[in-house]
Amino acid sequence: MLTLYGQELGSRMLLGTARYPSPAILADAVRQAGTEVVTVSLRRETAGGRSGGAFFELIRELGVRVLPNTAGCHSVSEAVLTAKMAREVFGTNWIKLEVIGNHNTLQPDVFGLVEAARILAGEGFEVFPYTTDDLVVAERLVEAGCKVLMPWCAPIGSAMGPQNIAALRTMRAHFPDVPLIVDAGIGRPSHATIVMELGYDAVLLNTAVAGAGNPALMAAAFAKAIDAGRAAFEAGMLEPRDMAVPSTPVIGKAVFS
Amino acid sequence: MTYIVNGETLESSAKTLSELLLALEYEGDWLATAVNGELVHRTDRASHRLNDCDRIEILSPMKGG
Numbered sequence: 549m550l551t552l553y554g555q556e557l558g559s560r561m562l563l564g565t566a567r568y569p570s571p572a573i574l575a576d577a578v579r580q581a582g583t584e585v586v587t588v589s590l591r592r593e594t595a596g597g598r599s600g601g602a603f604f605e606l607i608r609e610l611g612v613r614v615l616p617n618t619a620g621c622h623s624v625s626e627a628v629l630t631a632k633m634a635r636e637v638f639g640t641n642w643i644k645l646e647v648i649g650n651h652n653t654l655q656p657d658v659f660g661l662v663e664a665a666r667i668l669a670g671e672g673f674e675v676f677p678y679t680t681d682d683l684v685v686a687e688r689l690v691e692a693g694c695k696v697l698m699p700w701c702a703p704i705g706s707a708m709g710p711q712n713i714a715a716l717r718t719m720r721a722h723f724p725d726v727p728l729i730v731d732a733g734i735g736r737p738s739h740a741t742i743v744m745e746l747g748y749d750a751v752l753l754n755t756a757v758a759g760a761g762n763p764a765l766m767a768a769a770f771a772k773a774i775d776a777g778r779a780a781f782e783a784g785m786l787e788p789r790d791m792a793v794p795s796t797p798v799i800g801k802a803v804f805s
Numbered sequence: 806m807t808y809i810v811n812g813e814t815l816e817s818s819a820k821t822l823s824e825l826l827l828a829l830e831y832e833g834d835w836l837a838t839a840v841n842g843e844l845v846h847r848t849d850r851a852s853h854r855l856n857d858c859d860r861i862e863i864l865s866p867m868k869g870g
Contacts, residue, residue: 568868574868589867592863596829597832600867601833633839
C-alpha cells in the first residue's frame with residue numbers, strides 16, 4: 549500500500565491526462581491502468597466555463613483523486629498563484645509543483661522550486677515537487693515541508709528512461725522514509741520496472757501512455773511493469789557477480805570416467 | 806470600464822467580479838479567478854469591486870501531465 553500525505557492508494561501508477569487522442573481513450577487508459585491519481589492542469593477559459601466544465605466532469609466520473617499541477621509556470625509567484633487557484637477549483641491541498649527553469653529541457657528551476665514549496669507548505673498545501681535527481685535540492689525540499697519527492701529520470705516527454713540510476717539509487721538510500729515518485733522521462737514499461745526495482749514508491753507518467761498506438765493497452769502494460777518492479781524490490785534481488793555459480797548442486801554428481 | 810480578461814482588453818459596465826463573469830456568460834463552479842495577480846475566492850466575487858484597467862484571470866480545469 550502506498551501512502552501519500554496520509555492518503556492510502558492501491559496503485560503505484562499516477563497518470564497525466566494530456567495528449568490523448570480523445571477523452572474516451574483517456575478514460576479507458578485510466579481504467580486499464582487502475583490508477584487512482586491523475587494529474588490535471590489549469591488554463592485560461594475561453595468558452596465561458598464550458599470547456600473546463602466538460603473536462604472536469606469527465607475526471608469526476610472516473611472517481612479518481614486529482615493532483616493539480618502548476619505546469620508551465622516559470623516563476624515562484626506564478627506557481628504559487630496557480631496552486632492557490634487550483635485549490636479553489638479542485639478542493640484539494642495536493643499540488644504537483646512545477647517551476648520550470650529551462651525552455652528546452654523543461655528542467656526545474658530548483659531554486660524557485662524550493663522557495664515556492666516553502667511558501668505553499670506554509671499555506672497548508674501538500675506539495676509534490678517535480679525536481680531533478682540532485683540530493684541537496686531534495687534535502688532542501690524536505691526541509692521546506694515536502695513529504696513526497698518527485699525526481700525526474702529524464703526530460704519531460706523525452707521517453708529516454710532513467711539517465712542517472714546512481715543518483716536515483718542514492719536518493720532512495722538517503723530518504724528511506726520519504727515516498728519517492730519518478731516523474732518525467734519514462735518511455736516504456738521496462739523503464740518503469742527499473743525505477744521500481746530501485747525501490748521507488750511510484751511512477752508518474754503521461755506521454756508514454758497517451759502517445760502509444762493503443763493507450764489503454766499501454767496503460768495496462770505499465771501497470772503490470774510497475775507491479776513487477778515493486779514485487780521484485782520487495783522480494784529482494786540478487787546482486788550481479790563476475791563469475792559463474794552453478795545452479796545445480798555439485799554434490800552427488802555421477803562420475804562416468 | 807476597461808478590463809484585461811485573460812490577456813484580452815474589453816469594455817464592460819460590470820462593477821464587481823461576479824457581475825463581470827455574468828456579463829461574459831461564464832458559468833459553473835469550477836472556475837478560479839484572480840485579479841491583479843491575487844486569488845479572489847468564489848465567495849468573495851460578489852463583493853470584489855473592480856477598478857479600471859484591472860487584470861483578471863479566469864482559469865478552469867484542463868488536461869495536463
